[in-house]
Amino acid sequence: MSIRCDIYDRSQYAIWFAAAPYSAAGKPAKTLRQWAADESADIVYNLALFNMTGQGSDRYGVIKGRTLQYLKAKGRECGYGGTPERLVLDSSNAVSGWKLAVKDGKVSSTLGKSDRRSRNMCGLLTDGRYIHVQTSASHTEYEVAQYVRDRYDVKLLLVQDAGGSTGMYRASDGCLFAPEKEGADGRPVCSVVCIKRKANVKVPKEEQKMSKKVFIGVGHGGSDSGAVGYIVEKEANLVMALACRDYLTAHGVEVRMSRTKDEEDPINEEVRECNAYNPDLAIDVHNNSGGGDGFEVYHTLNGGTGKVLAQNIEKQVIKIGQNSRGCKTRQGQRGDYYAFVRDTKCPAVICEGVFVDTKADAAQAGTKEKQQEFGIAYAKGILDTLGIKYDTAASTKPAEPETDAETQAAITKVQQAAGLSGKTMQYLLDYEYGMELIRKLAAVMRQ
Structure with missing residues (x-):
């Protein structure tokens, strides 16, 4: 499972939100590298929040979503650039995401279990550290949330963008982590989380x-x-x-x-x-x-x-x-x-x-x-x-998503109706779109 979980201690790092009206002439969408340069940030993560109050058309199509204006209308002063706002996270926070993934260690049952694509989530661990999750391959929301929950003590995790514009850029070595790239520096986006090591903090020896x-x-x-x-x-x-x-x-x-x-x-x-x-x-x-x-x-x-x-x-x-x-x-x-x-x-x-x-x-x-x-x-x-330590207890295999009752019913119906063995069913389920295929077959069999 190709998932990276970056964790930041707030005593060591400054964390803030920066945004621009999508495609506005004065503050246009920028590549992740441009955001890092303009914000003087060590690392930037895409949030992919778009204009909710209206709609506009450009080469990415018609965009609807959330932007800085919407957040201000909701009474949230998020700031722009290096202002003191430091990304407050809670389950109603529109800055960080539109869907709750994990709260107090429990994975939300509302998460998608079939749609597979690149994922982008952020939140807090119980010790107060900030965590940002990026996937470079296709996963469901549920898989990613469960993976993080199983490996970290999560207080809150929020789903952000689910499309190809997810990604991060690290200025120190020019590293662009983006499942779907556009140009050398990522797809232009209108909002990012910025991470910067505080100037008065000494780099820990272990780092x-x-x-x-x-x-x-x-x-x-x-x-x-x-x-x-x-x-x-x-x-x-x-x-x-x-x-x-x-x-x-x-x-x-x-x-x-x-x-x-x-x-x-x-x-x-x-x-x-x-x-x-x-x-x-x-x-x-x-x-x-x-x-x-x-x-x-x-x-x-x-x-x-x-x-x-x-x-x-x-x-x-x-x-x-x-x-x-x-x-x-x-x-x-x-x-x-x-x-x-x-x-x-x-x-x-x-x-x-x-x-x-x-x-x-x-x-x-x-x-x-x-x-x-x-x-x-x-x-x-x-x-x-x-000589770098890692979690030796963590399996190299992805955490298996729990199967809900509806999905299990579909599996049982297809297996019995087609006379397939358990091994054959597992082969189908291991296929990238196997679960979706089984649901469709079950729906046809009901007709």
């Missing part, structure tokens, strides 16, 4: 230790599909790599990827980008072919940190249920056979998750969720190598 850099190479891409079998390698590689990135950045690690979409990505360019970035560690994400079975990871002939990284990743991959063929090296005419471990200046490994042409092994990464599990396992191995 100083987390200023590590990791490079993720994403194997193949564009016209080079990589291995093709029960899954397409270049596609699985990207899903795994994105999940790895998200888990690392959620733990304070700076990450650069060789590609974040399907495009040409030759190995010599990967090595060049990696060396220019000068990271602490690097991994190249691949999947295998040739009729074998299991995970394997290659490190340099010289061993050292690269070998430790390979061993740590292998341990985490085994924990998610995949068997391992081992940590390996390969001799070539110039030393290491593979350019990614031979020519990179930092310790580097090549991860081969599954054999895409072996049916049973490919099934280990046969869904997007399973591919994300590999990415998180890689990230945990990296964190182990860097």
Whole structure:
């Protein structure tokens, strides 16, 4: 489950809300990077609140929603720019969201359980810290709320924008986290939450230790599909790599990827980008072919940190249920056979998750969720190598959403009417839109 939860102590950070009338000539919508520069903020999160009192048409279509004028009309002085307003959060707060997700640790039953898209939520933990949640893949409101509730002591969590304009921008390294990007700096939006470390606050030692850099190479891409079998390698590689990135950045690690979409990505360019970035560690994400079975990871002939990284990743991959063929090296005419471990200046490994042409092994990464599990396992191995702590009790698998009575009735009806086995039903439910499909089939059967 590709979800990042950023948490801020209010004694350490200033947090405020900034907004502009959507498409107003004087204060137009801006990219997240523009907001960060104008507000002198270290990090900005999109709120996607639009004009509720009227409507306007631009290249994004007709917009209706909430803006600063509406909030002021409700008696809320939210401020603009760096004014003292500091984002008060409560269950009726229109600034932060229009729907309650979690209150006092309880997930709202009104949350959507079928519509899957990128999500954006914010709120408070019981100890008073501010939490902002971003997802880079498609999830239901209920899944995200339950994920956060299961891992954090949540006092309040509010749903914000649910569309492609969700995202965050971190000024320190130019990191744009946006599921659907428009241009290099994000889609223009009219309202953001701004985060800035207070000037008189010393950076905690534990945060100083987390200023590590990791490079993720994403194997193949564009016209080079990589291995093709029960899954397409270049596609699985990207899903795994994105999940790895998200888990690392959620733990304070700076990450650069060789590609974040399907495009040409030759190995010599990967090595060049990696060396220019000068990271602490690097991994190249691949999947295998040739009729074998299991995970394997290659490190340099010289061993050292690269070998430790390979061993740590292998341990985490085994924990998610995949068997391992081992940590390996390969001799070539110039030393290491593979350019990614031979020519990179930092310790580097090549991860081969599954054999895409072996049916049973490919099934280990046969869904997007399973591919994300590999990415998180890689990230945990990296964190182990860097000495960065994470929640070892938390499962790498997403929290399973509770099934309501109506949905369970639909599952039962389809299974009985079609004579399907429990295993087949689970296969359907694991499909990204499986729950929606089952509901539609049940509705047709009732007619």
